[in-house]
Amino acid sequence: MQTVQRPPLPLRLLRVRPGGLVPIIALLAVLLILVAVRQPDFFAPPSLMSFLGRSAPIILLAAGQYFVIVSGEFDLSVGALVTAQVVVAARLIDSEPAHTWPVVLLLLGFGALVGLVNGLITTRLRVPSFITTLGMLLILLGAVYLWSDGAPKGGLSDEFRRFGRWAFEDVPVLGRVPYALIVLLAFAALAVLVARSDFGRTLIAVGDNPRTAELSGVRVWRHRTIAFVLSGVAAAVAAILIGGYSGVSFQAGAGLEFGAITAVVLGGVALGGGRGSVVGAMLGALSLELLFALMNFYGVSGALRSTVQGAIILLAVAVSAPRSSSR
Amino acid sequence: MSDPPPVPLLALRGIGKAFLGVRVLDGIDLDVAPGEVHAVVGENGAGKSTLMKIISGVHVPDGGSIEFAGEPRAFRGPRDAQRAGIGMIHQEFTLLPERTVAENVHLGHEPVRRGLVDRRQMLHHTRQLLASIGESALPADARVSRLGIAQQQVVEIAKALALDARLLIMDEPTAALADHEVELLYGLVRRLQQRGIGLLYVSHRLTEVFDLSDRITVLKDGRRMTTLRTADTTADELVRHMVGRELSSYYPDRADPADLGPARLTVRGGGNRKLRDVDLELRGGEVLGVGGLQGSGRSALARAVFGAAPFTTGEVTLDGVPVRLRSPRAAIRAGVAYVTEDRKGEGIVARQSVLDNALLASRAAVAARSGRAARATRIRELLAAVRVRAAGDDQEIRFLSGGNQQKVVLARWLMLSPRILLFDEPTRGIDVGAKSAIHDLVRRLARDGAAVLMISSELPELLGMSDRIIVMRDGRIAGELPAGTTEKDVVALAVGSVEAAA
Numbered sequence: 001m002q003t004v005q006r007p008p009l010p011l012r013l014l015r016v017r018p019g020g021l022v023p024i025i026a027l028l029a030v031l032l033i034l035v036a037v038r039q040p041d042f043f044a045p046p047s048l049m050s051f052l053g054r055s056a057p058i059i060l061l062a063a064g065q066y067f068v069i070v071s072g073e074f075d076l077s078v079g080a081l082v083t084a085q086v087v088v089a090a091r092l093i094d095s096e097p098a099h100t101w102p103v104v105l106l107l108l109g110f111g112a113l114v115g116l117v118n119g120l121i122t123t124r125l126r127v128p129s130f131i132t133t134l135g136m137l138l139i140l141l142g143a144v145y146l147w148s149d150g151a152p153k154g155g156l157s158d159e160f161r162r163f164g165r166w167a168f169e170d171v172p173v174l175g176r177v178p179y180a181l182i183v184l185l186a187f188a189a190l191a192v193l194v195a196r197s198d199f200g201r202t203l204i205a206v207g208d209n210p211r212t213a214e215l216s217g218v219r220v221w222r223h224r225t226i227a228f229v230l231s232g233v234a235a236a237v238a239a240i241l242i243g244g245y246s247g248v249s250f251q252a253g254a255g256l257e258f259g260a261i262t263a264v265v266l267g268g269v270a271l272g273g274g275r276g277s278v279v280g281a282m283l284g285a286l287s288l289e290l291l292f293a294l295m296n297f298y299g300v301s302g303a304l305r306s307t308v309q310g311a312i313i314l315l316a317v318a319v320s321a322p323r324s325s326s327r
Numbered sequence: 328m329s330d331p332p333p334v335p336l337l338a339l340r341g342i343g344k345a346f347l348g349v350r351v352l353d354g355i356d357l358d359v360a361p362g363e364v365h366a367v368v369g370e371n372g373a374g375k376s377t378l379m380k381i382i383s384g385v386h387v388p389d390g391g392s393i394e395f396a397g398e399p400r401a402f403r404g405p406r407d408a409q410r411a412g413i414g415m416i417h418q419e420f421t422l423l424p425e426r427t428v429a430e431n432v433h434l435g436h437e438p439v440r441r442g443l444v445d446r447r448q449m450l451h452h453t454r455q456l457l458a459s460i461g462e463s464a465l466p467a468d469a470r471v472s473r474l475g476i477a478q479q480q481v482v483e484i485a486k487a488l489a490l491d492a493r494l495l496i497m498d499e500p501t502a503a504l505a506d507h508e509v510e511l512l513y514g515l516v517r518r519l520q521q522r523g524i525g526l527l528y529v530s531h532r533l534t535e536v537f538d539l540s541d542r543i544t545v546l547k548d549g550r551r552m553t554t555l556r557t558a559d560t561t562a563d564e565l566v567r568h569m570v571g572r573e574l575s576s577y578y579p580d581r582a583d584p585a586d587l588g589p590a591r592l593t594v595r596g597g598g599n600r601k602l603r604d605v606d607l608e609l610r611g612g613e614v615l616g617v618g619g620l621q622g623s624g625r626s627a628l629a630r631a632v633f634g635a636a637p638f639t640t641g642e643v644t645l646d647g648v649p650v651r652l653r654s655p656r657a658a659i660r661a662g663v664a665y666v667t668e669d670r671k672g673e674g675i676v677a678r679q680s681v682l683d684n685a686l687l688a689s690r691a692a693v694a695a696r697s698g699r700a701a702r703a704t705r706i707r708e709l710l711a712a713v714r715v716r717a718a719g720d721d722q723e724i725r726f727l728s729g730g731n732q733q734k735v736v737l738a739r740w741l742m743l744s745p746r747i748l749l750f751d752e753p754t755r756g757i758d759v760g761a762k763s764a765i766h767d768l769v770r771r772l773a774r775d776g777a778a779v780l781m782i783s784s785e786l787p788e789l790l791g792m793s794d795r796i797i798v799m800r801d802g803r804i805a806g807e808l809p810a811g812t813t814e815k816d817v818v819a820l821a822v823g824s825v826e827a828a829a
Contacts, residue, residue, distance in 0.1 A: 211673035217692030
């Protein structure tokens with residue numbers, strides 16, 4: 001290949017390319033500075049560690065949502081899936097420690113299954129994923145209400161709850177490191193590996209132009225279905241952490257799907273697919289949580305959360321949308 | 328040549344049009360008399376559609392004048408032209424399938440009574456209209472989706488007449504029709520003629536042109552070559568006006584017949600919705616050119632072999648082994664590669680890097696046997712070998728020129744060392760330099776033993792590159808021509824002015 005007019009390395013690092021990490025890192029830095037000004041002790045190890053642990057579920061959901069959105073689809077069902085998982089876990093464990101591990105495995109399998117169904121309905125029956133996963137959302141919520149007669153039954157074992165609630169104590173420098181943070185780091189590393197694999201690279205190509213991908217030998221339907229499965233598994237892991245942290249309720253996963261989508265968009269992933277990185281998506285989730293923390297510090301009502309999310313989605317999409325119609 | 332009719336319905340003088348600095352029409356004169364069928368013929372890209380779009384108000388000409396019914400006109404849009412009395416019947420219909428014939432005919436100008444659509448009046452008027460063109464058998468209250476293609480065409484025409492069209496433009500009206508339906512269209516055209524309506528008839532098919540028209544205008548490369556009285560000319564003369572260009576550019580040497588290998592691809596009796604009775608043999612080392620008009624089945628042939636729109640009948644063998652290639656993936660894994668004619672729409676993933684584009688097929692279709700590092704080294708070698716010019720292999724491919732994009736697409740396939748390469752218009756929209764680089768590459772691949780099938784609308788390219796040429800027409804192979812044949816022979820086969828023994 002003949003290389004032409006390549007800018008020097010420092011300039012290349014600064015180059016803002018669509019879908020790149022520069023904007024989200026800049027945003028994160030600004031938020032960190034604002035927090036530092038208002039609430040310097042936020043950065044003390046105990047509160048920082050606890051913040052990261054609390055943010056783990058939404059970051060995981062953003063990673064799962066990334067795969068779906070980058071392939072050109074949506075997954076609106078993850079919030080309801082988290083709720084369903086928590087309620088199901090409570091009823092099946094029924095405070096019996098011995099049930100913990102089988103139920104954890106069952107939840108992961110259930111998440112994968114819901115993703116598989118979302119994926120197959122979207123790709124094989126050609127139902128737009130917006131509708132498929134909206135339908136799944138309603139089905140899941142209705143089913144758990146029905147199954148539990150309107151009030152969650154049973155309870156989670158302490159063994160189950162420790163993932164979301166316990167921490168390694170007395171770690172040098174950091175002090176208390178939540179299990180949730182370790183779980184997050186492990187799955188984040190896994191997500192990065194998947195995104196960089198042949199599957200991850202061709203998945204972006206599918207979102208960019210499914211015709212080209214098909215004619216280059218990609219099984220487009222299979223790729224997209226796997227993306228939904230990844231999102232479902234991410235929801236299962238998130239549910240285990242959330243159940244541990246905040247306990248059993250029908251509100252456990254409420255609104256998380258929009259949080260995840262907002263985070264992904266904030267992280268520079270294009271709605272409609274074909275652009276973005278999983279690291280960006282996860283940093284987007286971190287920024288969103290930081291923004292909410294900041295609102296809290298400044299005494300802004302928590303009721304404004306969804307308004308802020310909506311504004312972010314609209315803004316991010318408007319900013320990243322191509323200006324010219326010359327396509 | 329011919330005298331202009333006494334009172335032309337439409338008179339064009341010196342019409343010119345350029346897009347982005349490329350001149351597509353230059354000094355076109357054209358007259359249509361009331362009751363005349365005036366055919367417009369020319370190769371793909373001769374400027375026929377642009378001219379029709381100017382007359383129907385879609386494009387504004389850069390120069391020249393349009394007179395309609397004796398008055399100078401400057402249409403600002405299609406509605407403007409419609410109101411003046413110019414109706415356009417497109418190749419693809421613009422009807423609403425879930426509405427009735429009458430509703431479609433009156434779309435946008437429904438008769439109103441007391442603020443409501445007067446359905447009875449609408450039906451009545453539609454029936455009258457259909458009867459006046461001898462089509463009273465068509466039910467005015469039927470839904471359009473229930474009608475056949477030919478009947479839908481009648482509705483399109485009635486719709487134009489409902490707006491008092493005095494000039495109808497028909498763009499390839501028979502393209503979608505079955506043989507017996509063409510006869511019905513002939514009758515309709517003649518009845519329209521008797522009503523004094525002028526017709527501009529754009530067609531590739533010389534038979535129709537000779538059956539129907541009073542005069543014929545030949546366009547070539549955006550210029551009017553001549554206008555002839557149909558009665559005074561022959562198909563042969565017409566074809567000579569349509570082509571006739573010197574072979575100037577350089578093409579790599581052809582294959583020595585002695586170097587050709589055994590058949591790598593054979594198709595026997597291949598057919599599907601767009602193809603019939605395709606018999607084909609493609610040998611290692613040769614470049615088989617495929618000529619024909621747009622829509623003649625050239626691309627359908629490549630896509631059938633590639634499994635994108637598979638053959639539903641017939642047998643295919645690769646290197647003597649019978650195969651059924653039901654998907655692009657299956658074809659790729661069997662060693663077939665396809666460079667599509669629509670590079671932007673299905674050839675590249677525009678927002679991904681050069682590297683990601685080049686690796687797409689390898690990542691998708693084959694396991695990385697030799698490891699990812701070896702693959703990365705190999706693709707960089709290939710990108711260098713095909714001389715891609717880019718700011719780096721991490722640059723998004725959409726910022727590259729068409730020629731460089733095409734080279735990346737080539738590298739994508741070369742990664743898989745295919746046995747059979749199908750090229751569909753490989754140099755369309757590519758600058759001259761990159762063009763000859765791609766020609767050299769195609770030839771080199773053949774020399775290395777691959778079997779190459781190359782579709783091209785550009786006759787000099789087709790003649791210059793091919794060891795053999797097959798010409799497609801109406802989904803069949805109309806005939807085969809040897810190397811060193813003439814443009815005239817190819818065009819004659821493509822438009823059906825001669826029948827060659829296939």
